[in-house]
Amino acid sequence: QSALTQPPSASGSPGQSVTISCTGTSSDIGSYNYVSWYQQHPGKAPKLMIYEVTQRPSGVPDRFSGSKSGNTASLTVSGLQAEDEADYYCCSYAGINNYVVFGGGTKLTVL
Amino acid sequence: EVQLLESGGGLAQPGGSLRLSCAASGFTFSSFVMSWVRQAPGKGLEWVSAISAGGGSTNYADSVKGRFTISRDNSKNTLYLQMNSLRDEDTAVYFCAKDPRSTSTRGVFDFWGQGSLVTVSS
Numbered sequence: 001q002s003a004l005t006q007p008p009s010a011s012g013s014p015g016q017s018v019t020i021s022c023t024g025t026s027s028d029i030g031s032y033n034y035v036s037w038y039q040q041h042p043g044k045a046p047k048l049m050i051y052e053v054t055q056r057p058s059g060v061p062d063r064f065s066g067s068k069s070g071n072t073a074s075l076t077v078s079g080l081q082a083e084d085e086a087d088y089y090c091c092s093y094a095g096i097n098n099y100v101v102f103g104g105g106t107k108l109t110v111l
Numbered sequence: 112e113v114q115l116l117e118s119g120g121g122l123a124q125p126g127g128s129l130r131l132s133c134a135a136s137g138f139t140f141s142s143f144v145m146s147w148v149r150q151a152p153g154k155g156l157e158w159v160s161a162i163s164a165g166g167g168s169t170n171y172a173d174s175v176k177g178r179f180t181i182s183r184d185n186s187k188n189t190l191y192l193q194m195n196s197l198r199d200e201d202t203a204v205y206f207c208a209k210d211p212r213s214t215s216t217r218g219v220f221d222f223w224g225q226g227s228l229v230t231v232s233s
Binding site: 034040092093100 | 146148155156157158161170172206216217218219220221223224225226
């Protein structure tokens, strides 16, 4: 079960937009529309932000959006706010043998 | 309100055993897949194991297969993780997580516990 590849860091100023990429393979992201994204503040449990590539759970601001092209998924945060500063992890279903794989995480800094 | 409360973490020696529990409330526990996800200190998330709503189907990451056993008691609304033959690399915070599906996980974890720290060291 190989981890998905994310950039270690990303940043943006308040009000700007930032996009975090998540690259997998044809065995995970490329084969299934089961990509989810999690936000984790220091010392806290992860929080589901996006599921099934583009879906937002109730209560998640519409500033958060997801997309996918081929083997790469992306999370876009628009109108950056200070509270968006956190670690973000992508996750994908990888079939009945590998099940679930996470990315290594991206630390988002709001400048 | 959905609540997941892990317990049972602590210090274990290499080769030793530990059992984690996760007490669930605020939802119909017996209707949903449950998973364990871990996070080594300063590292990223790693999915460990999942169990179907009824308990009849289990899945494991290769890193724990044959050493860890996931189970659930729907009458007690409790999820378990029996960890045997522990290794240094099993040191992590272990989160239990609820899935919105009933049969098998697709990596969507809509509610998480606060985690239980397991330290494997001699």
